[in-house]
Amino acid sequence: MTTGRLSYELPAEGLRREFALLALGDLTIKFGGLAALENVNMAVYDMDIVGLIGPNGAGKTTAFNIISGVYRPTTGQVLFQGRDITAMRPHHITRLGIARTFQNIRLFRKMSVLDNVRVAYHHHNRAGLLSSIVRAGIFRSQERDITERAMQFLRLFDLDARSRDEAGSLPYGQQRRLEIARALATEPRLLLLDEPAAGMNSAETEQLMELISWVRDQFHLTVLLIEHDMRFVMGVCKSITVLDHGRVIASGTPDDVRSNPAVIEAYLGEAK
Amino acid sequence: MEALFSRLSNDFVLICVYLVLALSLNLINGYAGLFSLGHAGFWAVGAYCGSAFIIYSHQAGPGIPGALLFCGGITAAMGGAALVGLIVGLPSLRLQGDYLAIASLGFSLIVVNILNNLAVVGGASSFPFGGLVWPDGALYDLKARVAHNLTHIVLGVLAVGTCTLVIRNIRHSSHGRAILSLREDEVASAMCGVNVVKYKLLVFVLGAAFAGLAGVLYATYTTRIAPEAFNFMESVKILLMVVLGGLGSLSGTFIAVIVLYEVPELLRMSHVTIAGSPVADWWVMLYALVLVMLMILRPQGLLGSKELFECAGIRRLFGMAGRGGREA
Numbered sequence: 001m002t003t004g005r006l007s008y009e010l011p012a013e014g015l016r017r018e019f020a021l022l023a024l025g026d027l028t029i030k031f032g033g034l035a036a037l038e039n040v041n042m043a044v045y046d047m048d049i050v051g052l053i054g055p056n057g058a059g060k061t062t063a064f065n066i067i068s069g070v071y072r073p074t075t076g077q078v079l080f081q082g083r084d085i086t087a088m089r090p091h092h093i094t095r096l097g098i099a100r101t102f103q104n105i106r107l108f109r110k111m112s113v114l115d116n117v118r119v120a121y122h123h124h125n126r127a128g129l130l131s132s133i134v135r136a137g138i139f140r141s142q143e144r145d146i147t148e149r150a151m152q153f154l155r156l157f158d159l160d161a162r163s164r165d166e167a168g169s170l171p172y173g174q175q176r177r178l179e180i181a182r183a184l185a186t187e188p189r190l191l192l193l194d195e196p197a198a199g200m201n202s203a204e205t206e207q208l209m210e211l212i213s214w215v216r217d218q219f220h221l222t223v224l225l226i227e228h229d230m231r232f233v234m235g236v237c238k239s240i241t242v243l244d245h246g247r248v249i250a251s252g253t254p255d256d257v258r259s260n261p262a263v264i265e266a267y268l269g270e271a272k
Numbered sequence: 273m274e275a276l277f278s279r280l281s282n283d284f285v286l287i288c289v290y291l292v293l294a295l296s297l298n299l300i301n302g303y304a305g306l307f308s309l310g311h312a313g314f315w316a317v318g319a320y321c322g323s324a325f326i327i328y329s330h331q332a333g334p335g336i337p338g339a340l341l342f343c344g345g346i347t348a349a350m351g352g353a354a355l356v357g358l359i360v361g362l363p364s365l366r367l368q369g370d371y372l373a374i375a376s377l378g379f380s381l382i383v384v385n386i387l388n389n390l391a392v393v394g395g396a397s398s399f400p401f402g403g404l405v406w407p408d409g410a411l412y413d414l415k416a417r418v419a420h421n422l423t424h425i426v427l428g429v430l431a432v433g434t435c436t437l438v439i440r441n442i443r444h445s446s447h448g449r450a451i452l453s454l455r456e457d458e459v460a461s462a463m464c465g466v467n468v469v470k471y472k473l474l475v476f477v478l479g480a481a482f483a484g485l486a487g488v489l490y491a492t493y494t495t496r497i498a499p500e501a502f503n504f505m506e507s508v509k510i511l512l513m514v515v516l517g518g519l520g521s522l523s524g525t526f527i528a529v530i531v532l533y534e535v536p537e538l539l540r541m542s543h544v545t546i547a548g549s550p551v552a553d554w555w556v557m558l559y560a561l562v563l564v565m566l567m568i569l570r571p572q573g574l575l576g577s578k579e580l581f582e583c584a585g586i587r588r589l590f591g592m593a594g595r596g597g598r599e600a
Contacts, residue, residue, distance in 0.1 A: 068463060070462075091462050091466055094463055094464065094465040108456035108457060108461070122450045123466070125447075132446070132448075133437075133442060134441075139445065182464065185464075186464060
């Protein structure tokens with residue numbers, strides 16, 4: 001119980017929580033009696049790139065699902081910018097500034113590349129249903145704005161040439177990029193990336209590392225990512241939290257984590 | 273001459289009724305990807321709400337002009353159907369999965385049963401307009417009948433036009449893209465900030481309201497409605513029109529409605545017999561066969577989710593250059 005929670009059990013805990021962009025407090029979620037996460041505490045600070053790692057089944061994606069509102073935790077709470085978002089519905093959380101991508105890419109495959117990004121802009125749309133039906137002036141100016149900004153995102157990600165193609169027809173690497181572009185179009189403060197380098201070769205992974213650092217600086221956002229590729233995690237993350245069997249077993253800088261015996265044990269099995 | 277006019281106008285008005293039904297179901301089923309099996313139920317609610325409003329208002333104040341009664345009837349029909357849509361949709365649309373199919377199927381069966389036992393609207397026998405025809409006059413009178421048919425042709429065109437325009441304009445807007453994204457991936461669209469439950473309800477209620485419009489048009493045209501006209505098979509028929517034309521294709525729906533309405537009518541008229549029974553009886557079998565073939569050869573329907581003018585062949589025919597305009 002003691003190893004993983006060191007930094008958060010200090011007296012200054014409350015203070016740190018207040019300044020954290022995202023704070024998970026004693027998060028527990030049980031599925032039919034089985035705890036997928038147990039008393040998870042974690043804090044993510046502004047402009048950080050934080051890695052969430054751990055063996056398969058450690059509860060990483062479950063943590064993402066709780067943060068983004070897909071699951072509701074059994075106990076504990078999620079604070080975002082000091083605000084309790086634990087019981088909020090997903091679209092509401094997105095509007096507050098948390099966006100995510102998925103482990104297995106979830107694009108709107110039959111919609112165009114442009115429309116994928118434009119859907120993410122929908123919550124900025126100020127043209128009501130009625131003005132859209134009668135094609136009022138506000139509808140036209142809003143459509144122009146939305147399309148323009150969506151195209152900007154596509155240009156940033158070098159996808160503008162394929163804006164009219166079906167998203168499902170893109171090659172794998174471009175689909176990953178489009179998913180990130182779509183997440184960014186919701187204008188988040190915090191970006192959750194679930195295994196962004198999955199299925200990529202080392203050259204593509206290299207590019208992705210640059211892209212993520214660039215995105216962070218360009219959009220002034222904070223990134224929390226799940227990844228199995230250790231070279232990727234160690235290269236891009238400033239701090240790392242390690243989950244195993246639903247508990248935080250270590251957190252700290254990449255070097256701390258790398259040399260932590262509990263982490264080595266979790267990955268390689270008990271040393272005899 | 274009279275017979276031909278009567279037949280053509282009858283077909284025209286009923287095709288308009290089915291068009292409004294199929295277009296609105298396409299909004300629910302094709303665009304939002306919600307599987308509703310109870311569209312005839314909303315049609316019935318609209319028909320009975322509209323009729324009840326017109327008949328009882330007429331009884332209360334015989335001096336009220338027909339046009340006003342009809343407008344009130346439309347409001348009552350669309351409002352009633354939308355309200356019922358809200359009541360059916362609210363519990364079932366909050367859940368993911370096919371609960372809506374079951375809830376809407378149950379709903380359409382319940383509606384027919386209630387109407388069969390509801391004496392104020394005629395019960396199992398028909399709910400006639402008691403000689404009330406709009407515009408005023410009796411149906412036995414040829415002139416009144418021509419006027420009646422012509423009026424309903426105009427009303428039918430207006431209803432189909434409004435329905436098409438509203439659905440098309442919603443589709444090509446930010447709201448429409450949000451609705452389409454629901455069909456693709458509900459979780460992902462919530463992560464993009466789309467209020468999933470709100471848009472599902474919106475689509476369902478709007479679709480129900482248009483089914484109500486079709487109901488009142490059907491009721492004032494036939495001037496005599498009975499519960500069995502809105503049975504479950506009608507829901508299936510409307511669904512088949514949508515699926516045949518292509519989920520998400522409005523022009524496909526137009527083609528499918530006209531084909532699926534006219535082919536059995538023409539067969540009925542032809543008086544040809546095959547193996548001793550009229551060809552119209554064989555149609556039911558043929559119908560099933562066509563559907564099975566369709567599902568094997570072209571599961572996305574005739575036009576898929578494209579519109580007619582987006583298909584390559586049609587574009588070439590009209591000399592339009594470039595790829596299909598699918599971006600909006």
